[in-house]
Each structure stands twice: as C-alpha cells, then as structure tokens.
Amino acid sequence: xxxxxxxxxxxxxxxxxxxxxxxxxxxxxxxxxxxxxxxxxxxxxxxxxxxxxxxxxxxxxxxxxxxxxxxxxxxxxxxxxxxxxxxxxxxxxxxxxxxxxxxxxxxxxxxxxxxxxxxxxxxxxxxxxxxxxxxxxxxxxxxxxxxxxxxxxxxxxxxxxxxxxxxxxxxxxxxxxxxxxxxxxxxxxxxxxxxxxxxxxxxxxxxxxxxxxxxxxxxxxxxxxxxxxxxxxxxxxxxxxxxxxx
Amino acid sequence: xxxxxxxxxxxxxxxxxxxxxxxxxxxxxxxxxxxxxxxxxxxxxxxxxxxxxxxxxxxxxxxxxxxxxxxxxxxxxxxxxxxxxxxxxxxxxxxxxxxxxxxxxxxxxxxxxxxxxxxxxxxxxxxxxxxxxxxxxxxxxxxxxxxxxxxxxxxxxxxxxxxxxxxxxxxxxxxxxxxxxxxxxxxxxxxxxxxxxxxxxxxxxxxxxxxxxxxxxxxxxxxxxxxxxxxxxxxxxxxxxxxxxxxxxxxxxxxxxxxxxxxxxxxxxxxxxxxxxxxxxxxxxxxxxxxxxxxxxxxxxxxxxxxxxxxxxxxxxxxxxxxxxxxxxxxxxxxxxxxxxxxxxxxxxxxxxxxxxxxxxxxxxxxxxxxxxxxxxxxxxxxxxxxxxxxxxxxxxxxxxxxxxxxxxxxxxxxxxxxxxxxxxxxxxxxxxxxxxxxxxxxxxxxxxxxxxxxxxxxxxxxxxxxx
Numbered sequence: 001x002x003x004x005x006x007x008x009x010x011x012x013x014x015x016x017x018x019x020x021x022x023x024x025x026x027x028x029x030x031x032x033x034x035x036x037x038x039x040x041x042x043x044x045x046x047x048x049x050x051x052x053x054x055x056x057x058x059x060x061x062x063x064x065x066x067x068x069x070x071x072x073x074x075x076x077x078x079x080x081x082x083x084x085x086x087x088x089x090x091x092x093x094x095x096x097x098x099x100x101x102x103x104x105x106x107x108x109x110x111x112x113x114x115x116x117x118x119x120x121x122x123x124x125x126x127x128x129x130x131x132x133x134x135x136x137x138x139x140x141x142x143x144x145x146x147x148x149x150x151x152x153x154x155x156x157x158x159x160x161x162x163x164x165x166x167x168x169x170x171x172x173x174x175x176x177x178x179x180x181x182x183x184x185x186x187x188x189x190x191x192x193x194x195x196x197x198x199x200x201x202x203x204x205x206x207x208x209x210x211x212x213x214x215x216x217x218x219x220x221x222x223x224x225x226x227x228x229x230x231x232x233x234x235x236x237x238x239x240x241x242x243x244x245x246x
Numbered sequence: 247x248x249x250x251x252x253x254x255x256x257x258x259x260x261x262x263x264x265x266x267x268x269x270x271x272x273x274x275x276x277x278x279x280x281x282x283x284x285x286x287x288x289x290x291x292x293x294x295x296x297x298x299x300x301x302x303x304x305x306x307x308x309x310x311x312x313x314x315x316x317x318x319x320x321x322x323x324x325x326x327x328x329x330x331x332x333x334x335x336x337x338x339x340x341x342x343x344x345x346x347x348x349x350x351x352x353x354x355x356x357x358x359x360x361x362x363x364x365x366x367x368x369x370x371x372x373x374x375x376x377x378x379x380x381x382x383x384x385x386x387x388x389x390x391x392x393x394x395x396x397x398x399x400x401x402x403x404x405x406x407x408x409x410x411x412x413x414x415x416x417x418x419x420x421x422x423x424x425x426x427x428x429x430x431x432x433x434x435x436x437x438x439x440x441x442x443x444x445x446x447x448x449x450x451x452x453x454x455x456x457x458x459x460x461x462x463x464x465x466x467x468x469x470x471x472x473x474x475x476x477x478x479x480x481x482x483x484x485x486x487x488x489x490x491x492x493x494x495x496x497x498x499x500x501x502x503x504x505x506x507x508x509x510x511x512x513x514x515x516x517x518x519x520x521x522x523x524x525x526x527x528x529x530x531x532x533x534x535x536x537x538x539x540x541x542x543x544x545x546x547x548x549x550x551x552x553x554x555x556x557x558x559x560x561x562x563x564x565x566x567x568x569x570x571x572x573x574x575x576x577x578x579x580x581x582x583x584x585x586x587x588x589x590x591x592x593x594x595x596x597x598x599x600x601x602x603x604x605x606x607x608x609x610x611x612x613x614x615x616x617x618x619x620x621x622x623x624x625x626x627x628x629x630x631x632x633x634x635x636x637x638x639x640x641x642x643x644x645x646x647x648x649x650x651x652x653x654x655x656x657x658x659x660x661x662x663x664x665x666x667x668x669x670x671x672x673x674x675x676x677x678x679x680x681x682x683x684x685x686x687x688x689x690x691x692x693x694x695x696x697x698x699x700x701x702x703x704x705x706x707x708x709x710x711x712x713x714x
Contacts, residue, residue, distance in 0.1 A: 072613050072707040093617050100615020107711070111610040115256035127249055128615045172614075 018045035019180055019212045020069050025078035027064050027235075038064040040235040041078065046214060046228065048179075051206050053215045053223055056232035062216035063184055065232065069214060070103055070182045071095050083179045100128045104173030104211075106183035106202075110165040112157040118168045119144060119153040125176040143171040147201060163194035167201065174205055181206075183215045187222060196221055254628040257600065258635075264596055269636035271592035272687055275585035276640025277647070279683040282581050284648050284673035286574040291389035292660050292667055293567050294534065297560040299384050299392070302346065302528035303537050305563060306330065306544065309554045311525060312562070319352040320478040320516045323523025324555065331527055333551065340529075340543040343536040345386060348379035349524035351512040355475030357411075357419060357487075357505060364420040370411075370473070372505040374512020374524075377401035383530050390675075393667045400490030406511055408468060408488040412504035416492035424469035425492050473505070477518045485515045494665070582683075586690045589633070593694035597629045601702040608702050609710025622696070622703040629695020630688060637687040641680055648673040 027039040038061045046052050046069075054062045067073035068080060071087050080087045083102050090098060104125075105111075112121045122143050126136045144150050147167040157165055166186060173181045186202070187195035199222050206213045215222060223229065231239035258265045307315065311322035324330060327349050334340060335347050351374035358367035385395045400410055416422065422430030468488040477483045487507055495501040513522040531540055541557050548555045561568050601608070608621055616624075648671035656669035673680065 067708050070613065072609075072711070093619075096612070096615050096617045098615075099613065103615075105610075105613045107610065109606075111606060111711070113253070113607060113611065115253055115260055120252075124249075124611075125614055 017048060019048045019083055020044075020046040020214070021079075021081040022068070022075075023079045025068060025075045025080060027061075027068060027073070028076045038235055039068070039075070042232075042235070042237050043078075044230060044237055044240070046212065046230075048212055049210045050227040051203065051213045051215075051225060052228040052230065053217055053226040054230045054232060055217060055223060058218075060232045061235040062232055064235075066182050066184050066214065066216045069180070070105060071099050100125065101176070102179045104176065104178040104181040106166070106169050106173050106181065106186045108185040108188045110157070110162070110169045110189070112165055112168055112172070114157050117154050117156055118149055118160065118164075121157070121168050122171045122175050125172060129176055131176075139175055143175045146174075146205060147171045161194075162190050163198060166190060166194075166198050170198070170202060170205070174209060174211065177209065178211065180212045180214060183213065183217075185217055185219070186215065187217070187219045192221070195219065199225055250624055250627045251631070253624060254631045257604075257628055258631055261596075261600065261603075264599065265632055268592050268596040268632050269639065272589050272633050272636025272691060273640035273643065275589045276637045276683055276687055277644050278585050279578075279582050279686075280641060280644035280673050280680060281647060281671055282578055283679045283683060284644070284671035284676060286578050287676050287679060288391060288670045288672040289574060289660055290571055291391035291672060293570055294560075295387060295389060295391045296660075297564050297567055298388075298530060298534070299386050301560050301563055302348075302383060302530040303534065303560055304529040304531070304541055304544065305350075305558050305560075306334075306527040306529070306548075307525065307556045307558065309556045312556055312558055315352070315525065316354075319354065319525045320476070322525055323351075323478065323517070324349075324525070324527065325521070325523060327524040327527060330553065330555070333547065334527070334529070334544065337543065337547055340540050340547070343531050343533070343540050344529055345532045346379050346382045346528070346530040348376050348383070348528050349509060350375050350526040350528055351509055351516060351523075352525045353475055353512055353516050355473055355515070357415065358472045358474065359419040359421060359469070360472065361424075361469065366418060366420045368415060368418045369503065370415060370505045371500070371503045372473070372475075372507060372512060372515075374507055374509040374516075376403065376509050378403045380506075383528075386530055388532075388534060389672075391667075391670075391672075393665065401506065401508065403508070405488070406508045407486065408490045409505060409507035409511070410491050410493045411471075411489055411506075412501040413492045413494045414498060414502035415504060416489070418502065419471060421469050421471075421489060421492065425489065427492060473507075473515055475515050478516060478520060478523075479518070481518070483515055483518050485511055487511065582686065586686065589687060589690050590694045593629050593633060593691045594697050596632070597625055597695045597698040598701075600628065601625060601698045605702075605705065605710050605713035608705055609707050609713065612705075612707045612710065618703040621705075622699045625699035625702050626692060626695045629699070630692050633688050633691025633695075634684075636691075637684045640687075641684055644673050644680075647671070 023043050024041045025039055025043070026037070026041050029036045029038055042065065054065055056062045064073065068075055069082065071082060074088070082098075085098060087095060087098070113124065116124065119140055123136055123140045126139060131139070141150070144153050147170055149164060149167055149171070152160060152164060157168070160168065183202070187198055190198060202213060203225050205211075215226075217223060227242065229239075229241050230237060306324070308322045308324050311319075315322040331347055331349065335344065353372045353374065355370055355372065356367055357370045380401065381398065384398070387395070401408055411419075411421075413427065416425055416427060417430055421427075422432070468490055470486050470488050472484055473487055474482060474484050487505070493504075495504050509524070517523060529540065531537060537559060541559060544557045612621065652670045657666040658669045659666050
C-alpha cells in the first residue's frame with residue numbers, strides 16, 4: 001500500500017507552499033503481456049525554493065518520479081499538480097508550453113543540442129517562450145557569466161569538457177527562470193572534483209535564484225546538500241526527512 | 247524560423263557526406279528532368295515553328311471541308327474569299343494579332359511529264375498559294391527554333407506558272423536530270439504510269455492545246471509538267487507548270503504527291519473561267535499564345551456575319567504534331583516519376599537515419615518545451631533544405647550543360663522534318679519548366695521528409711530521452 005508523506009511547509013518563511021503535489025500516483029509500464037509497476041501510489045508534496053533530492057537504488061523509480069514531475073511522462077493513475085496546475089487537464093501542446101515556461105531540466109548526459117554553441121544552447125529556452133532579442137541576449141550572457149563560461153560562449157558541446165557541458169546544461173535550465181529545475185543524476189558522468197564544483201554551482205544559483213531544485217541521485221555529495229530528502233524503494237516512498245542524507 | 251533554419255543547415259553540414267549523397271540524388275533528378283524537358287521543349291518549338299511556317303496557326307475553311315473536302319476540294323471553295331480576308335484583317339481584335347493572312351487552294355489531279363522521251367504521270371496533291379506570302383510565313387520564328395531563314399526564289403508572284411514539287415514526285419516524273427537532283431535513279435525507258443486512268447500524252451497535249459495555256463507558261467529553262475484536274479463544274483482541265491525545284495517533304499507519301507503552285511494557276515485549273523474561290527484562308531499570328539483568342543474571335547466574327555465557315559488550328563491539320571507532343575510529354579512524365587521516386591526514397595532514407603541518430607536530441611528539446619509540431623517542422627525543414635539545395639544545384643548544372651550543348655554546333659533531323667536543324671536544349675528559355683521541376687522536387691522532398699518527421703514528432707519524450 002502506498003505510503004503517504006505529507007510534507008509540512010518548511011519552517012522558513014521562504015517556503016510558503018508546495019510547488020509539486022502528487023496524490024496516489026501509480027505508473028505501470030507494459031512489456032508485452034507483462035505489467036511492470038514503476039511507481040506504486042506515491043503521494044508527496046515538495047515545497048518551494050528548496051534543494052530536494054530523491055534517493056533510491058537503481059530501478060527504484062527515481063527517474064520515473066522525476067519524469068512525471070517534469071511532465072514528460074504521465075501517471076497511469078493518481079493526480080499531479082505542478083505550480084498549481086493540474087497537468088492531466090492540459091493538452092499535449094499546453095503541457096509543452098507549461099514545460100517551456102516553468103520547468104528546467106538537467107540531464108545526466110548533458111543532452112545539449114550538438115549543432116548549437118554554448119551561447120545558443122542557453123538562449124534556446126528563451127526563444128521558445130518568446131523573450132525579446134535584447135532581453136534574451138542580456139540573460140544569456142548573464143547566465144554564461146554565472147556558470148563561468150563567458151569565454152566558451154561560441155564553442156560547441158563537442159569542444160567542451162564534461163564539466164563545462166553540465167554547466168551549460170545548468171545555465172540552459174535556469175536561464176528562463178523556471179519555478180522548478182529537475183536534475184536526473186547530474187553528477188553521474190563527472191569526476192568527483194568536477195561533480196563537487198557542479199554541486200557547488202547548483203547550490204549557489206539555487207540560493208540566488210530561489211528556484212526549487214529536485215534531484216534524483218546516488219551521489220552522497222549531492223545528498224549532503226539537500227534541504228529535503230525523499231527515499232524511494234520499489235516504487236514506494238519509504239522515507240522523507242528534512243536535510244541531507246548519507 | 248531562423249532557429250529552425252540554423253539548426254537544419256548545421257545538421258546538414260554535420261552529416262555532410264550523407265547530405266551530399268541525398269542532395270546529389272535530388273540534383274540528378276533535377277538535371278534529368280530539365281535536360282529532357284529542355285530537349286522536348288525545343289522539339290515542340292521546332293515542330294510548332296515548322297508547322298506555323300507551312301500552314302500558319304489557323305486556317306478558315308468552308309464548313310464541312312475539314313472532314314469531307316479531301317475528296318473534292320473544288321466543291322468547298324469559299325465564296326468571295328477576298329471579302330472574308332478583308333473582314334478578318336480589318337477586325338480590331340484579331341487584325342493586330344495577324345502576321346500573314348493568305349488564301350490557299352487545295353486540289354488533286356494528275357501530273358504528267360511528256361517532254362522528250364519521257365512519258366510519266368502521277369496523281370498529285372496540290373496547293374495553290376501566294377509565293378510572297380509563303381516567303382513571309384517562312385520567316386516566322388517566335389521561339390528561335392528555326393534553322394535560319396534562307397530566301398527561296400523558286401516561286402514568285404511575278405511568275406504565275408512556276409511551282410515546286412516533292413522530291414519523290416520529281417523522281418517518278420523523271421525530272422531528276424532536268425532538276426539536277428543527285429542520287430536519283432533513272433526512270434525506266436518504258437512508259438511509266440502510276441496514276442489510275444492516267445491520260446496519254448496525246449490526250450493531255452490535246453487538252454493543253456485546247457485551253458492554250460502553254461502560251462502563257464514561262465519556262466525560264468525550268469522543266470515543264472502538265473497538270474490535269476477536274477474543274478468545279480466537272481470538266482477536265484489542264485495547265486502547264488514550270489517546275490522551279492524539288493523540295494523534300496519529310497513524309498514519303500506527301501513527298502511522292504506534293505505540288506505547290508501559285509494560287510492563280512491552281513484557281514485556273516480548278517475553276518477555269520468560273521468564279522475563282524479558295525479552299526482555305528491561312529492566318530499566321532505574330533504570337534502563338536494568341537491562338538485561342540484569335541480562334542474565338544474568328545468564330546464570333548463569322549457567326550455575326552452569317553458566314554458558314556469553320557476554323558481549324560495547325561494541331562488539328564497536322565495530327566503528327568499532337569502525337570509527338572503527347573509522346574514526349576509521356577516520356578517526360580515517366581522520367582519525372584522515376585526521378586521523383588528515387589528522390590522520395592533517398593530523402594526518406596536520409597531523414598530516417600537523421601531521426602534515429604537524433605532521437606535523444608528530440609527528447610531533449612521536447613522536454614525543453616518544443617511542441618510536436620516544432621519537431622515535425624525541424625525535420626521537414628532539414629529535408630526541404632537538402633532538396634532545395636540539390637534541386638538548385640541540378641538546375642544550375644542543367645543550365646551549364648545545356649549551354650555547352652547549344653554551343654557545340656550539333657544538328658539533327660527532327661521527326662517530320664526533311665532537313666537537319668541545330669540540336670539545342672531549351673532550358674534557359676523555359677522558366678516555367680525550371681520552376682516547375684524545382685517545385686516538384688521541393689514538394690517530393692517535403693513529402694519524403696514528412697514521413698520520418700512525423701515519426702520523430704510522435705516519439706514519447708521519455709522513450710526518446712532513453713534512446714542511446
């Protein structure tokens with residue numbers, strides 16, 4: 001049976017409400033005649049402006065949970081509310097527009113558009129939401145500067161190191177000033193030093209931008225920085241605690 | 247759109263070799279379509295020029311002549327044809343469109359050569375015309391497809407008894423030597439007669455003497471033949487024709503029967519001392535594009551004036567022209583279809599590979615908020631870009647090759663022609679052909695790109711992101 005963890009609003013005044021609400025969310029994948037449950041009725045609330053991590057073993061359902069929160073996958077049953085919007089009520093195009101405005105993604109494999117430069121990759125989300133050219137340029141340059149890649153603005157992803165690529169991905173996720181940034185194992189493909197600097201960067205920009213970060217991770221370094229930790233096992237939420245976990 | 251084009255262009259360069267191969271297939275398609283299209287266009291222009299020079303754009307006949315007149319042209323003479331010509335020539339609508347308007351007289355009869363030891367006769371198909379108008383018509387060259395105008399002085403308005411005959415007829419009538427024709431076999435010494443109920447030398451000479459036409463004949467050293475025909479009233483009539491030369495007609499049946507003579511002589515033969523009529527009024531227009539309007543106006547004009555006349559265009563009078571146009575159009579369509587299919591599959595293959603290789607990228611940009619339609623547009627634009635560049639390259643190559651061939655000085659004998667004309671590929675002068683081929687290929691590449699683009703757009707985001 002699903003275990004419900006209702007997260008009370010954080011003690012600080014910066015966390016007035018939940019940005020993500022899941023109620024009895026079930027996700028089942030069909031593999032031929034076989035139904036494989038990935039999430040088994042998860043209910044949780046994630047507060048605003050927090051650095052939250054979802055932890056769990058491989059196959060526990062972390063990525064599925066993040067995909068559903070990010071509105072790139074839909075639950076088999078249950079309800080999902082992100083930024084106050086009932087996602088199930090939106091059309092496919094409306095969900096795309098919602099993602100474009102409200103959700104930033106940071107992927108394990110960076111997933112930059114290979115034919116665009118660092119500058120163009122960061123600028124891309126602003127084009128999708130129709131930011132005027134001058135404002136677009138100002139915000140892109142500011143974000144490049146914030147992630148320390150002003151000198152690499154013209155370089156394409158294949159000319160950047162892994163750490164630099166992930167910095168571009170972070171800048172791309174943040175440039176549109178989304179409500180929520182989702183990061184799936186953002187340090188998994190980086191060495192420990194680079195990973196640490198990336199965590200440091202994300203933590204800094206999260207505090208500066210007051211954006212809600214939600215991670216799925218195995219990385220103990222990342223877990224130690226968490227404001228909220230959600231533990232998942234076999235598709236069920238088994239623990240929630242404030243603060244990091246080791 | 248700018249971003250779409252930027253990404254499309256860079257992806258094209260990223261997979262340069264693949265894009266090059268696909269673009270080359272499109273270019274080859276454009277090249278084949280344009281070179282053959284240019285060749286066909288030149289053939290059409292050449293045939294049209296040839297026909298319009300000979301028989302004009304439109305011919306006015308007495309109603310019924312087109313279907314029944316061949317048996318007895320004299321029975322279908324247009325009464326008071328000069329008045330009809332004046333009516334048409336002075337009409338404010340059709341008048342300015344006309345380059346030449348001239349009467350003609352068709353006739354059938356028997357031609358005989360009884361000079362010296364030769365005794366030969368043959369049925370003929372004759373045309374009576376005004377030599378100066380014929381020369382003006384021969385200068386028509388709207389499309390620049392003529393081999394070049396060379397004045398022909400073998401017939402003239404000043405000599406009403408001199409005409410031309412087909413090479414085959416000249417051969418049969420034993421006129422090879424008198425006309426200085428090369429490669430012409432000697433006529434057997436025995437009396438030769440190929441026409442049914444051919445008259446004897448005595449009969450023809452007697453008829454000619456009776457009409458005293460030989461007194462008016464001006465020979466100028468040209469061989470003379472006798473022409474026998476039935477008048478409109480049914481009486482036999484004979485005139486003498488001075489043969490100014492032999493002219494190949496392209497089609498053997500016509501070559502063996504053809505005689506062109508001054509209109510007055512033809513009328514003399516057909517109508518004798520009766521009212522001289524004409525079986526046709528030929529209109530050569532300044533521009534072929536005026537043909538439908540001119541024809542419609544003529545019909546209106548004749549209806550308004552209660553004239554029982556019919557109008558036919560050169561395509562109806564020369565079905566061979568229509569047959570050649572249809573044949574080359576069918577070949578062109580076939581080539582275009584084959585090329586279209588090749589391009590279709592080449593682009594589908596390339597774009598499918600692109601989609602497969604970039605599935606993860608599709609997932610990423612969908613996650614960033616790009617709609618399905620945006621993904622569809624992205625891959626479609628890439629396919630269209632390759633197609634557009636390939637088609638443009640093909641068109642430029644076609645221009646270049648056509649220019650080289652046109653300047654090489656090659657000649658050929660088109661179907662239905664009796665003499666060689668320059669071999670040309672009319673690509674540069676056919677903007678509609680070039681635009682049409684370019685657009686057709688662009689449409690094919692768009693359709694081809696839509697198939698994999700739709701597949702990419704339908705990919706679930708999470709599946710696309712998982713794709714390695």
